[in-house]
Amino acid sequence: MGLLDKFKVDKYINQGLQLSSLDYPDADDVLDKLKNSSDSAIPKLLKKLPSSDEPTATRINELLTHLAHRNNLQSFVPGLNYEAHPRVQNATIEALSSAEDLDNSGLLKLFDDKQISKTALLKILETRKSQLNGAALLRKVNTLQPGDRIALFNLLEDLVQPEMLQDLVNRVNAKDINTRKGVVKLLGKINAAEARTALMGRLRDESKQIRLEALDALIKAENSLSIDMLCTLIKDKDYAVQNKAVEALVRRNDPSCVPHLLELLRDESEYIRRGAVEVFNGLEYPDAVSDLLGALRDADWWVRARAADAMAKIGGPRVIKAVIKLIKSEDEYVRRSAVEILNSTRSEAAMEELMEALKDADWWVKE
Secondary structure, rough: OHHHHHHHHHHHHHHHHHHOOOOOOHHHHHHHHHHHOHHHHHHHHHHHHHHOOOOHHHHHHHHHHHHOOOOHOOOOOOOOOOOHHHHHOOEEEEEEEHHOOOOHHHHHHHHHOOOEEHHHHHHHHHHHHHHOOHHHOOOOOOHOOOHHHHHHHHHHHHOOHHHHHHHHHHHHOOOOOHHHHHHHHHHHOOOOOOHHHHHHHHHHHHHHHHHHHHEEEHHHHOOOOOHHHHHHHHOHHHHHHHHHHHHHHHOOOOOOHHHHHHHHHOOOHHHHHHHHEEEEEOOOOHHHHHHHHHHHHHOOHHHHHHHHHHHHHOOOHHHHHHHHHHHOOOOOHHHHHHHHHHHHHHHHHHHHHHHOOOOOHHHHHHO
């Protein structure tokens, strides 16, 4: 650019800064001149920002927004540099986010530039995501730092398409936890057997967050998990995963889970026994009475309490008949549970036994 041209650009910029409003008709001529020399005007405007007072900085932002166009994207690139002044970077983000005619493929290419702030770039793409190609964006994940990968996958949640399936499956075992977590979320949005198979593999992931994410996705894909698998997940070392499996089994209300639950009631871990009783407590399954009687003798008070709750919920003659026999148990904790159950049923058939319980040696039973 010659000296005269530089002088003209400086003149147009000064005129733009002195305008009372960019919406007035007299601004059109100045804006047109700035657009025609935007490749020179944009760097000069960005350079002015750090030292400008607040009103001037606001006007510069407005001018940059008016100038942003597919043909001058490269002029804005320095404003996305990691080391760019915050004012410069924010103005660039605002201008490129507002631009109506912008080459989004050009933005994606910036992921390959190591000098570009990927956080700033993702902020721009977030405002333009309806125009983005999800598959092309996914391919840029390896160019990002862990924190930025989270932002990229959040962006992709609204862009996931079936044609992305194979690429996602190929990434589901990635070493980076943020990548695995993001991939699992996206796979959960694709209704395909291959996606569900990949999610099943993540139920054994070392990360509890990913196991929970995979389980949640599979539960939403109705009946994609077997009863056996859900019961196995009650053994998960993370309470949130265990609880999610319990909730799923209760919703399924499938009596075929009972043999698995009985096995879990014999587990050494009180937390696993608790999970099994929780499922019993939620099942609409009258035949569970005999299965729960054993749980009333469990060493863990919580298991006993929840087994009693489950039996009280089932109610009916079978429960009353079974529990009446427990009133005379040698185990005071079993007698306590039996009284609690009979109290909850409010059955006249239980009154005689409850009256007899008033003579019990254990103060709690009498209470």
